[in-house]
Amino acid sequence: MIGATHAAIGALAGIGIKGTTASIGAGVIGSLLPDVDKKNTTIGNWLGFLALPFRLIFKHRGGTHTLLSCLLFSSIFFIIFKDLFLTLSFFAGFFLHLLADGFTATGVKPFLPFSDYKIFELPKWATFKVNGHKEYLLLVVLILGLAMGGLK
């Protein structure tokens, strides 16, 4: 999925968990971070050369797209910010990134390095093509959800 879709999902997670600007930001950062393993992604562009080690060590949707990395990065986030709700927002954004990527044709293997099991191996007709029509429809729904969340 593209960065805007992940960011919208992360923002909704942050709204749902606490609804503060900080929790929304934590959700967005968590939702974008797994794609640090790929060139020309939103987070990769934000981090610049700091993203390079992740691209060199992990192939796309490999080590940064696992439950283990979700727990590891969330733990680091908690150590830095020492706030449970912010960390929950970050964790939810990260976790939902894994789920969302699971709906694409490539899928994800969240149990690496322990298992090669792929989640949500949907029938081909049901998968989302990254940057495809179904993803943009989902993005519109998410943006409407964000707009409604901002109205409460």
Ligand SMILES: [Zn+2]
């Ligand atoms: Zn991803």
